[in-house]
Amino acid sequence: MIKNIVFIGAGNLATHLALALKQASYNILQIYSRTRLSADILAKQVDADSCSDYAEVRRDADLYVFALSDKALPSALEALKLKNKRLVHTAGSLPMSVFEGYSSCYGVFYPLQTFSKAREVDFSKIPLCIEAISIDLESELLLMGNKISNSVQLLSSNQRKQLHLAAVFTCNFTNHMYHIGQELLQEEGMDFDLLKPLILETAEKVQEMPAQAAQTGPAVRFDEDVIKTHEESLNMHPDFQKLYRFVSESIYHLHSKKK
């Protein structure tokens, strides 16, 4: 049974996950972070020890949760030598096999959400994607997942990789479209608040209908007049202008293909 957990990493994801697990009565033993202050801040929130030296990481945890950048993970595994321990990472983009050779008991515990430290999230609604090297660990991770989320899924490394890619489109790229909208409004002395109801409705619409059916605007009907006028408006922003043409064509192609 998993009870005592060590976190390797104290970033946005580690913070939200550690808080959720603490609230579900798990015992967070220790927080490691390269930056002592980050480790201390999170440790205090979840009543844990903290350290910023791999040599100080405790060896008596039931589970080690790696919430590091993809690049930092291999050197952490190299340094920690947790041969017989249960290890999971929380990354969408890394296969489970990154643990090969470092332990015999490993898996993945990937919460699909965009985390910012300042913003509270309701973990119960976050899809948790689980993968494990053994049925035993899989059951334990499922048990743990179900205590903090109502949407726990078993996904293969390939599926998770594709899901992470899809998440980059639907979250990061979408947020970039918001950002561009905000820049354009500011230029003409308008407030970003004007766009907020539209942003919410666009997100709420696809909770109920397929994105294909929800699409509106000049690109889907390839209204050349409007598209040209928009491109002219973007003369001072060659980057946004190229993006405008490119996404408009992509919308049109995807829709014509599907008809």
Place this chain on the structure above:
Amino acid sequence: MIKNIVFIGAGNLATHLALALKQASYNILQIYSRTRLSADILAKQVDADSCSDYAEVRRDADLYVFALSDKALPSALEALKLKNKRLVHTAGSLPMSVFEGYSSCYGVFYPLQTFSKAREVDFSKIPLCIEAISIDLESELLLMGNKISNSVQLLSSNQRKQLHLAAVFTCNFTNHMYHIGQELLQEEGMDFDLLKPLILETAEKVQEMPAQAAQTGPAVRFDEDVIKTHEESLNMHPDFQKLYRFVSESIYHLHSKKK
């Protein structure tokens, strides 16, 4: 005082706007649509007459609301000859001056939202952007706007044009990102439901914080390893692949510029 209204057009926008005005006790006299059936369907919902011939459009309305495609508007104005009538259009992309020569009393009544007939919207939360050729008409449109929305704004034609462009980015382009996400998930046998909490949270985040601060993911830190892996995953989708690289670079540039 505006009381009796004729709608020229019976599409998504006309439908939602006519319903909202009817509910606010305006009298919808008549619905014109090129397609008789569309005119009939909306007319029935708002207890109005219907017609599909410009010659049959009534001359006794206080206001004519044009909710047509941008292309169809000039020929409608040409055919209708409503010289001394109050005319408004509902388009983000058209300047108010399209009415010049067709009447002396005109303006714009632009609700900024994405409308689909099947989906109810709460009009009170939709920003209404108003412009008018005279103070008198402006006051009347403001009065009408405030009866159906809590967010009524005066915007110039230039501002509205820029707002419409920003709306294409934040709504249509965003919805395209959802669409691509959905396609990618289907390929690996996953359900679009997995992405829905992420989509909502991404939209809710920017209600509270600037898009710049809300950005996460590989592009903002330009994590070449993840970006390359994602590009490889998109080998079978050259269109998505180009878009992936392009938007990632755009995110990185916009963020480095702002630092």
